[in-house]
Amino acid sequence: MNYFAGLDIGSTAIKVALVDEEGGLAGVHVSDSGSLFHKNAKAALGLLLERHGLVREQVKYLIATGYGRKLFKEADDSISEITANAIGAFEVGKAFGGVRTIINIGGQDSKAIQIDATGSVSNFAMNDKCAAGTGRFLDVAARNLDIDLEELGDYHFNGKGVPLTINSTCTVFAESEIIGLLANGHGKEEIVAGIHYSIAKRTLRLAKRVGIEDRVYFDGGPALNKGLVAAIQDELQRELVVPEHPQTTTAFGAAILARSEFLSGNA
Incomplete structure (x- = not known):
């Protein structure tokens, strides 16, 4: 059987998605980007194929997307993450009755995308000027609070007080604000909730x-x-x-397009 791959090379994580000839999701893989984007992207693809007992020759078309897409020269094509995200969300969203608005929060930016009834992008907005509303902000906050990133969600619901307000719109200043709140004796739970609401307000805007x-x-x-x-x-x-694999929607979209391009003879 032939397969088609989408490779999303982000600033903090590399995501790979594989679809089969019918367009069904065959597998996904997520790993850290590190500093060697090309080497780590190639390794991520190899790990996914190995896990499913496949070889590279069975991947008939591969589309790269994301921050480091131009670095993966072995790709058959590359597209913007806006387009790939829209395609992936439109397809996954069918199981939920369809979606028209997409919110994506990545390692270095956040995006809002509006798609039409066919899944094409009709409008989008991006915050890439400051990391305060991104995954990077959560990483910095978790480190300052001495909490594992995966535990932030639990802390959010364990607070007994009102979520604290995080006023800073810059990660550097927000980091100082968090340290100050800790020094003043505020609980980690209320600080975490405040961080989440700070990101949520930016996301809403x-x-x-x-x-x-x-x-x-x-x-x-x-x-x-x-x-x-x-x-x-x-x-x-x-x-x-929220999909089952929220990190891999964009890679999935790239894989769907890879299949479409190959089957339509554009490859």
């Missing part, structure tokens, strides 16, 4: 710029953080659609 329609699809690594999901839902006043 971004989403409003493109327009919020129907179900809102939330992906990217931070979508694994249930506390952040709750905060964004609270700010949006609606439930989010």
Whole structure:
């Protein structure tokens, strides 16, 4: 059987998705980007293929996307992460009754994407000027709070007080603010909740710029953080659609397009 791959080379993580001839998801893999983007991307693809007993020759078309897409010369093509994310979310969203608005929070930026009834991008907005509303902010906060990144969601729900306000719009200043709150005796739980609501408010402003329609699809690594999901839902006043593999939506979109290009004879 032939397979088609999408490779999303992000600033902090490399995501690979594999689809079969029918367009079904055959497998995904996530690993750290590190500093050697090309080497680590190649290794990530190899690990996914090995896990499923496949060889590179069975991947008939591969599309790269993401921050480091131009570095992977072995790709048959490359596309922007906006386009790939839209394709992936549109396809996954069918199981939830369809989605038209996408929120993506990555390692170095956050995006809001509006798609039309066919899954094409009709509008988008991006925050790439400051890391305060991104996964990087969560990494910095977790380190300062001496909490594992995966535990932030639990801390969010364990607070007994009101979430604290994080006013800084810059990660560097927010880091100082967090340290100051700790020094003043505030609980980690309330600080974590405050961090999540700070990101949620920025996310809401971004989403409003493109327009919020129907179900809102939330992906990217931070979508694994249930506390952040709750905060964004609270700010949006609606439930989010969070896929089973939120980190790999964009890679999946690239893989879907790879299959389409190959089968249509454009390869």
